Amino acid sequence: MxxxxxxxxxxxxxxxxxxxxxxxxxxxxxxxxxxxxxxxxxxxxxxSYLGLCTDPRLKKAAYDAIESFGVGSGGSRLTTGSYDIHRQLEEKIADLKGTEGAMVFNTGYMANVGVISALIDKNWIVFSDELNHASIVDGCRLSGGKIVVYAHSNIDDLARKIALHRGRPSLIVTDGVFSVDGDIAPLPDIVDLAKKEKAVLMVDDAHATGVLGDKGGGTADLFHLSCEIDIQMGTFSKALASEGGFIAGKKVLIEYLMNRARSFIFSTALNPASCAVSLAALDIVKRExxxxxxxxxxxxxxxxxxxxxxxxxxxxxxxxxxxxxxxxxxxxxxxxxxxxxxxxxxxxxxxxxxxxxxxxxxxxxxxxxxxxxxxxxxxxxxxxxxxxxxxxxxxxxxxxxx
Ligand SMILES: Cc1ncc(COP(=O)(O)O)c(C=O)c1O
Structure with a gap:
């Protein structure tokens, strides 16, 4: 054939x-x-949950950014592709998420794949909800770590599986809002368990950012747990009507990822117009x-x-x-x-x-x-x-x- x-x-x-x-x-x-x-x-x-894809303020932000910075970013983030506007966006995301720092990826998919494969190696074990997004699954597959899938939002199953695998560094990863079922992860219980078991906790808030929480900060904001989540992932491509993904967390996490996340290092930086649209959308989330x-x-x-x-x-x-x-x-x-x-x-x-x-x-x-x-x-x-x-x-x- x-x-x-x-x-x-x-x-x-x-x-x-x-x-x-x-x-x-x-x-x-x-x-x-x-x-x-x-x-x-x-x-x-x-x-586009907030209906912002046609918002005149976002369109104007894109035009203005193109006037100021041109269209392409011209290089990867660690060479010539980092602009002031990337830094502004990272500061704004850190503010929304209540974290010390943040970093922008080209897509949410790349953020998940980049962060998981940068952190996890064969010594680690990852506990992943069975309904997690494909980008988390792909990041896990790429990482080389041991992957244990737990029943959807089932804290007992998660606890049982963690107990069976103690003694290795571990990551619990869950969607905040599940993209296909639309339900919210039981974050308070997961946070308690992660603390008890000394596991690192990562939450993918692609569908919650801009939608849930007092500030629109997502599920961590909804449950007032921002300080308890080690890695907050999100995307600009849904409620924020733009493009790009992000990771928010401690400064040391960001510093590490900037040096280790291959999908960040080996890809041309997000274009300035998309950054400007995201900034304008974040303003709307705050003000409206x-x-x-x-x-x-x-x-x-x-x-x-x-x-x-x-x-x-x-x-x-x-x-x-x-x-x-x-x-x-x-x-x-x-x-x-x-x-x-x-x-x-x-x-x-x-x-x-x-x-x-x-x-x-x-x-x-x-x-x-x-x-x-x-x-x-x-x-x-x-x-x-x-x-x-x-x-x-x-x-x-x-x-x-x-
Ligand atoms: C839960 C979740 N995580 C990550 C992504 C990837 O985000 P992006 O579309 O920005 O690559 C998506 C989008 O489909 C998603 O639903």
């Missing part, structure tokens, strides 16, 4: 499993109302707490409506609302029927979720109008009735997540 035939066979296998994916292309900015493949529709699957309050109010209302219809929605309180459909084909059909009604929510299928737990990951923006929400709920109801989607028990959903 030649190379081309090999690829064709592989693609056929993906198609036969109902797992074939292709992007849909937007020809409008990302907001509640978008144009995809020439069709106007409502978007309910964006990570009402945005996240409104977002969470809307999320609560949508959940209540879906639950009132006995639809199989995972419990939670974040703007990520997973509607469990089951088999991949059914989830695709559900998504397609919504698309016909002018709503875009792609189906999430294996390998993103476990087989049998394919779903629609409904996500909200603060800028969705109440009419948008009502329209979506009515459409979901109509499709669910047509497809005879029955509610699964809460126990089953909670007990066997994705």
């Amino acid at each position: 030649n190379f081309e035939q090999y690829l064709i066979t592989q693609i056929e296998e993906i198609k036969c499993a109902g797992l074939y994916r292709q992007p849909k292309y937007l020809s409008s900015p990302q907001g509640p109302r978008i144009k995809i493949d020439g069709k106007n529709c409502l978007l309910f699957s964006s990570n 707490p009402e945005r996240r309050a409104l977002l969470l109010e809307k999320a609560k209302w949508v959940r209540e409506q879906l639950e009132a219809m006995s639809l199989p929605v995972l419990p939670g309180s974040t703007p990520i609302i997973p509607l469990i459909i089951g088999e991949a084909e059914k989830a695709v059909e559900f998504s397609e029927r919504l698309w016909q009604r002018g709503i875009f929510i792609p189906a999430l299928r294996p390998p993103t979720v476990k087989p049998g737990f394919s779903r629609l990951r409904i996500s909200l923006m603060a800028t969705h109008s109440w009419e948008d929400l009502e329209y979506m709920i009515n459409a979901v109801k109509e499709v669910a009735e047509k497809m005879n989607l029955k509610g699964r028990s809460r126990e089953r959903l909670a007990g066997k997540r994705s």
Whole structure:
């Protein structure tokens, strides 16, 4: 078999499993109302939770930064690619996260892969939640350390597994808000356990930064635990409507990572315009707490409506609302029927979720109008009735997540 035939066979296998994916292309900015493949529709699957992708202040920040600094950064961070604006952004992130320092990576993916592989070697053991993001999984794989996966947010399982592996330096790593299930990690319990077991603790707050907590600082802020978490990871690419990832923590951690994280060292620095957009977004997070309050109010209302219809929605309180459909084909059909009604929510299928737990990951923006929400709920109801989607028990959903 030649190379081309090999690829064709592989693609056929993906198609036969109902797992074939292709992007849909937007020809409008990302907001509640978008144009995809020439069709106007409502978007309910964006990570732009605060609805800032079209904010004029962020656009102006990008234009101004381009005027001041040009477009490309021209080098990696340790050669010629570090600009004043990187430093300003790092200071602002440290302020939001309540840490001594911070460092910016080109993406959240690179932050996770970079930090885990820089810290962990074969002498270490990593305890990782089974639903952690793929970038954490990849960082773990790259690190060469021993990886122990614990049951999702299950503190007893984590404690049991730690007890079985004492005597080596250890890292506990968890998403703050789980990207696909939308639930919040039990941080107070994890912090207590990490302290007791003298484990280093890392929290990925990609989906919580700008959304949760008094200051919008994420789950550490929500639980007032900023000082207790050794490594706070996040991204600018979701609520902050920009690009880039970051790590926040003690100065000594940042100093170490700047010298050891290969995805930081061996990649051209994030462009100045993205840094400027992130800075402007962080200002909005600070000055407009009402945005996240409104977002969470809307999320609560949508959940209540879906639950009132006995639809199989995972419990939670974040703007990520997973509607469990089951088999991949059914989830695709559900998504397609919504698309016909002018709503875009792609189906999430294996390998993103476990087989049998394919779903629609409904996500909200603060800028969705109440009419948008009502329209979506009515459409979901109509499709669910047509497809005879029955509610699964809460126990089953909670007990066997994705
Ligand atoms: C939990 C989590 N961590 C990390 C990332 C990676 O962030 P980025 O998209 O900035 O690479 C994502 C994004 O998909 C995520 O959901």
